[in-house]
Amino acid sequence: MHSSPPIRGDLTPELLQTSQWTDEQVSAAGIPIHDIPFVTVGGGIGSFVTVDYLRIYGVPTDRMRVLSNIDTPWETYEYLTRVSQIPRPERIRSDSSSRPDNLWGFPSYALEEAWREKRLSHLWQIATEPILNDYWTPRAGTVFRGLEREAKRISYWDMLVKGQVRMVRKRVGGGYFTILTPPDGLSETRRVAFRSQYVHLAVGYPGLKFLPDLQDFRERHRDYTRVVNAYERHEHVYEALKTRPGVVMVRGGGIVASRVLQRLMDDREEFGLQTQIVHIFRTFVTGSHGPNVFMRRKGGHGWAYQGFNYPKSVWGGQLKARMRKLEGEDRKKLYQDIGGTNTPKRRRWQQQMAKGRRENWYHAFQGMVDKVEPGPDGRLISHVRSSNGRIQQYVSDFIIDCTGLEADIAEHRVLADLLQHGGAERNPLGRLEVERHFEVKGTASGDGALYASGAATLGGYFPGVDTFLGLQIAAQEIADDLARRGFCKKMGPFRSTSQWFKWAFNKAV
Numbered sequence: 411m412h413s414s415p416p417i418r419g420d421l422t423p424e425l426l427q428t429s430q431w432t433d434e435q436v437s438a439a440g441i442p443i444h445d446i447p448f449v450t451v452g453g454g455i456g457s458f459v460t461v462d463y464l465r466i467y468g469v470p471t472d473r474m475r476v477l478s479n480i481d482t483p484w485e486t487y488e489y490l491t492r493v494s495q496i497p498r499p500e501r502i503r504s505d506s507s508s509r510p511d512n513l514w515g516f517p518s519y520a521l522e523e524a525w526r527e528k529r530l531s532h533l534w535q536i537a538t539e540p541i542l543n544d545y546w547t548p549r550a551g552t553v554f555r556g557l558e559r560e561a562k563r564i565s566y567w568d569m570l571v572k573g574q575v576r577m578v579r580k581r582v583g584g585g586y587f588t589i590l591t592p593p594d595g596l597s598e599t600r601r602v603a604f605r606s607q608y609v610h611l612a613v614g615y616p617g618l619k620f621l622p623d624l625q626d627f628r629e630r631h632r633d634y635t636r637v638v639n640a641y642e643r644h645e646h647v648y649e650a651l652k653t654r655p656g657v658v659m660v661r662g663g664g665i666v667a668s669r670v671l672q673r674l675m676d677d678r679e680e681f682g683l684q685t686q687i688v689h690i691f692r693t694f695v696t697g698s699h700g701p702n703v704f705m706r707r708k709g710g711h712g713w714a715y716q717g718f719n720y721p722k723s724v725w726g727g728q729l730k731a732r733m734r735k736l737e738g739e740d741r742k743k744l745y746q747d748i749g750g751t752n753t754p755k756r757r758r759w760q761q762q763m764a765k766g767r768r769e770n771w772y773h774a775f776q777g778m779v780d781k782v783e784p785g786p787d788g789r790l791i792s793h794v795r796s797s798n799g800r801i802q803q804y805v806s807d808f809i810i811d812c813t814g815l816e817a818d819i820a821e822h823r824v825l826a827d828l829l830q831h832g833g834a835e836r837n838p839l840g841r842l843e844v845e846r847h848f849e850v851k852g853t854a855s856g857d858g859a860l861y862a863s864g865a866a867t868l869g870g871y872f873p874g875v876d877t878f879l880g881l882q883i884a885a886q887e888i889a890d891d892l893a894r895r896g897f898c899k900k901m902g903p904f905r906s907t908s909q910w911f912k913w914a915f916n917k918a919v
């Protein structure tokens with residue numbers, strides 16, 4: 411009999427069980443070691459803005475590596491926005507100066523679109539927002555074009571190493587080993603190790619979270635086409651509605667629910683469809699609400715309205731300053747006060763929903779869904795419990811779950827390993843606890859430091875982490891901390907100005 415040769419350079423039981431590795435242990439396992447002072451894991455927008463800052467601070471490409479399973483920094487973001495109904499020509503949520511490709515935020519996206527399209531209306535809108543007009547926000551395509559230009563300018567692809575990161579472990583003597591599984595056929599060994607003094611994690615969302623009743627229905631009936639999550643491909647739903655009239659149940663009250671509704675309503679208008687929409691809100695907002703007069707938010711017809719996902723002062727005002735001082739339960743309480751699902755109040759959406767209510771094809775209700783089951787005619791029956799305890803049944807042809815991406819951080823292998831072996835702790839919201847400069851608490855290793863930014867760190871001293879601007883604020887804190895540790899030079903006003911000119915003229919850093 412012919413047995414296949416043992417896989418070379420793999421993790422051994424000894425390595426798996428040891429929280430801190432020596433160089434000898436890794437070499438003895440046959441895992442090749444690459445020495446790179448700084449690695450960032452993820453390769454999405456969070457990794458991109460971090461290496462962008464560091465390149466502009468003066469770090470050469472050969473001192474940094476981006477370890478990622480995607481080819482371009484915007485790939486995952488573009489996938490998630492596209493499936494949740496924001497294709498390139500549509501507008502995203504964040505504002506004109508939240509530019510992940512430009513750390514100065516100037517010129518803003520509005521100026522850029524006005525210049526490129528030779529249209530002053532963009533400038534008029536931004537000058538009159540949000541009173542006379544909705545907030546101006548950039549097209550998704552504008553964001554991707556800018557990221558591509560900046561990625562080329564900083565030689566992003568010279569730093570990219572493709573593969574799946576399996577874990578980050580502390581190294582005896584300081585620093586870390588980051589273990590990467592390269593794509594099949596690209597390496598002679600099953601794993602490679604990056605030995606570095608600094609590691610940054612920006613792994614995005616740990617995973618999709620399905621509502622339990624929907625997950626249950628999908629698994630029991632093996633039906634993944636009629637009950638869908640807005641963050642998965644579900645174009646077939648819109649296509650099916652073009653071939654015959656149907657009822658769609660939408661669940662959730664955030665911006666993704668708004669976008670999905672807009673798509674259903676746009677298609678209704680454009681193709682003369684008869685789609686009926688049943689919208690279930692777990693929390694049905696009927697008017698202005700909030701913990702006190704200073705923190706009120708508008709609302710109505712089920713929705714809580716807010717321009718951006720948090721009040722603007724979390725990025726640079728009084729809420730940022732307040733949160734920075736809070737610990738434990740106090741921090742959690744403030745998160746509860748300022749958080750909650752909300753969506754921007756855009757005029758077009760308001761008009762479309764008002765029309766739907768008038769013409770009796772858009773119906774919104776409060777309720778918690780107890781279970782979903784197939785009816786006698788094969789359609790979907792949702793048993794919805796309202797706040798007074800009454801159960802109502804709603805029949806639909808499709809259910810689109812727009813409730814979230816918020817899986818537990820322990821569902822991500824690298825983060826779970828970090829909690830188990832790396833000394834990381836959870837913050838008051840259950841995510842990774844980071845310092846004010848985004849170092850993960852408990853993970854220091856000799857003179858090495860491990861940082862994290864993005865959704866995995868929500869609940870820390872800075873609330874806006876999972877946004878472009880938040881990722882940039884984190885990147886700046888990290889770059890400043892690295893400058894203090896001597897990894898790069900500090901950035902003063904003169905170098906910043908000269909770097910801005912390089913950005914403006916698209917000259918390499």
Ligand SMILES: Cc1cc2nc3c(=O)[nH]c(=O)nc-3n(C[C@H](O)[C@H](O)[C@H](O)COP(=O)(O)OP(=O)(O)OC[C@H]3O[C@@H](n4cnc5c(N)ncnc54)[C@H](O)[C@@H]3O)c2cc1C
Binds near residue numbers: 864
């Ligand atoms: C639909 C949607 C719309 C949004 N709109 C806005 C907006 O308008 N404005 C705004 O400011 N923010 C917005 N956000 C929030 C946020 O800015 C983006 O999600 C942003 O992409 C987050 O960047 P990130 O680097 O944390 O995650 P991502 O961009 O998702 O990148 C993380 C990457 O890490 C990779 N990865 C994970 N684990 C591993 C591993 N073990 N090995 C290798 N690679 C790994 C993943 O594949 C992923 O590609 C939006 C989010 C969503 C979901």
